[in-house]
Amino acid sequence: MANFLKLKQFLTLVLILLALAAKSSKSTPSPSSTTRVKGIYWIENPLFPPSSIDTSLFTHIFYAFVSPNKFTYKLEEEEEDSTTVATSLTTFTNTFKTKTPPIPTLLSIGGATSNSTLFAFIASDPTARATFINSTIQVARTFGFDGIDFDWEFPTTTKEMNDLGELLFQWRRAISDEATSTSRPPLLLTAAVYFAVNFFLSGERRMYPVDSINKNLDWVNVMSYDLLGSGSNVTGAPSGMFDSKSNVSVVSGLFSWIRGGVAPEKIVMGMPLYGKSWKLQDPNVHGIGAPNVGPGPGVDGGMAYFQVVDFNKQMGAKVVYDKETGSVYSYSGSTWIGYDDPFTVSVKVGFAQALKLGGYFFWAAGYDTSDWKVSTQASKAWRPE
Numbered sequence: 487m488a489n490f491l492k493l494k495q496f497l498t499l500v501l502i503l504l505a506l507a508a509k510s511s512k513s514t515p516s517p518s519s520t521t522r523v524k525g526i527y528w529i530e531n532p533l534f535p536p537s538s539i540d541t542s543l544f545t546h547i548f549y550a551f552v553s554p555n556k557f558t559y560k561l562e563e564e565e566e567d568s569t570t571v572a573t574s575l576t577t578f579t580n581t582f583k584t585k586t587p588p589i590p591t592l593l594s595i596g597g598a599t600s601n602s603t604l605f606a607f608i609a610s611d612p613t614a615r616a617t618f619i620n621s622t623i624q625v626a627r628t629f630g631f632d633g634i635d636f637d638w639e640f641p642t643t644t645k646e647m648n649d650l651g652e653l654l655f656q657w658r659r660a661i662s663d664e665a666t667s668t669s670r671p672p673l674l675l676t677a678a679v680y681f682a683v684n685f686f687l688s689g690e691r692r693m694y695p696v697d698s699i700n701k702n703l704d705w706v707n708v709m710s711y712d713l714l715g716s717g718s719n720v721t722g723a724p725s726g727m728f729d730s731k732s733n734v735s736v737v738s739g740l741f742s743w744i745r746g747g748v749a750p751e752k753i754v755m756g757m758p759l760y761g762k763s764w765k766l767q768d769p770n771v772h773g774i775g776a777p778n779v780g781p782g783p784g785v786d787g788g789m790a791y792f793q794v795v796d797f798n799k800q801m802g803a804k805v806v807y808d809k810e811t812g813s814v815y816s817y818s819g820s821t822w823i824g825y826d827d828p829f830t831v832s833v834k835v836g837f838a839q840a841l842k843l844g845g846y847f848f849w850a851a852g853y854d855t856s857d858w859k860v861s862t863q864a865s866k867a868w869r870p871e
């Protein structure tokens with residue numbers, strides 16, 4: 487009963503927010519395009535080939551990741567005689583080309599473990615930049631991709647943000663020129679970005695180049711997750727919608743992007759198909775903000791959604807919806823897991839749609855249950871327009 491009441495309060499709060507969002511968005515012009523993004527990243531994984539993806543649930547599939555060579559600034563795939571990677575890229579794009587209708591694919595460059603210093607140099611140096619851009623278009627076309635996605639994690643200074651703006655400008659120009667000279671539809675150009683438009687938690691305060699983003703990108707994939715690391719000494723929502731004490735939340739981050747001036751229809755909200763686990767200091771203290779003594783099960787506490795479901799079932803874990811954060815967590819013994827499930831995801835998608843965002847995406851394929859419970863719910867939650 488107590489949980490039910492909490493859930494009701496939580497839903498009320500969400501409805502109020504949705505109403506507010508609908509009201510505030512009246513002043514912005516409605517997007518002309520009705521294309522909505524339901525994206526997912528696929529990570530090279532022999533246990534989960536591209537053909538395992540249920541394409542009825544997605545509109546765009548991202549191949550994660552490729553990187554430039556640090557001496558030539560060309561993508562490794564163009565540089566080396568890398569037959570394995572070439573086969574993987576070709577298999578990937580062919581899998582989605584042969585669907586009816588075909589699903590567009592994007593070649594994603596960078597990622598969390600990529601060389602941020604190298605990107606900073608490429609973005610700042612006209613020659614390296616031109617070589618890099620040329621190579622990305624070359625590789626995307628050679629292997630049959632429909633677009634390019636740039637995941638620089640992350641520019642560290644205002645200068646690097648300005649250089650990113652220039653890189654996107656040159657990139658768009660090269661893509662338009664290539665499309666004109668080959669009479670083909672232009673490649674899509676997108677970027678994966680921080681959960682907020684500003685970096686305000688550490689390092690130099692810096693803001694994304696919103697003008698360049700509006701002009702040159704089809705959209706940004708906002709990484710509205712990993713808001714709390716497994717290194718945190720208290721439990722919390724890794725992708726919570728709200729946080730009353732800070733601006734570190736999905737909703738704050740998305741509002742910052744809109745307030746920062748990026749057109750809502752160019753903002754695509756990211757959601758994690760994984761949770762984070764901790765080992766509780768005291769199994770009897772198990773709310774949000776409970777002290778922990780380090781990561782729980784999973785690699786550094788990371789657990790795919792299907793693993794969370796298995797854990798909850800096997801351990802008879804208690805599942806709690808938390809209205810304060812708009813998130814779900816479960817606990818059993820000294821294990822505590824914060825995650826997203828079909829319910830929290832459908833609330834988030836409703837929120838994104840009320841804000842007139844461009845859509846949503848998931849990290850990553852293979853983490854949902856085998857019957858795609860979370861992805862299915864998200865897809866249904868986006869009401870037909």
Ligand SMILES: *[C@@H]1O[C@H](CO)[C@@H](O)[C@H](O)[C@H]1NC(C)=O
Nearest residue numbers: 556557601602603604605607
């Ligand atoms: C990252 O890029 C910088 C700049 O090109 C280079 O000096 C450095 O060796 C690279 N780091 C790695 C690990 O490749």
Ligand SMILES: *[C@@H]1O[C@H](CO)[C@@H](O)[C@H](O)[C@H]1NC(C)=O
Nearest residue numbers: 619620621622623624660664
């Ligand atoms: C990349 O550069 C090569 C050599 O200059 C040129 O032939 C090719 O058309 C360029 N490709 C693109 C996509 O600009």
Ligand SMILES: *[C@@H]1O[C@H](CO)[C@@H](O)[C@H](O)[C@H]1NC(C)=O
Nearest residue numbers: 729730731732733734738742
């Ligand atoms: C959150 O951001 C707003 C707008 O920038 C600011 O006014 C407020 O003080 C911030 N709140 C916290 C808790 O940092």
Ligand SMILES: *[C@@H]1O[C@H](CO)[C@@H](O)[C@H](O)[C@H]1NC(C)=O
Nearest residue numbers: 718719720767775776777778
């Ligand atoms: C967690 O760490 C912060 C500082 O990083 C500290 O202020 C706080 O007391 C710690 N909390 C617990 C429960 O250990």
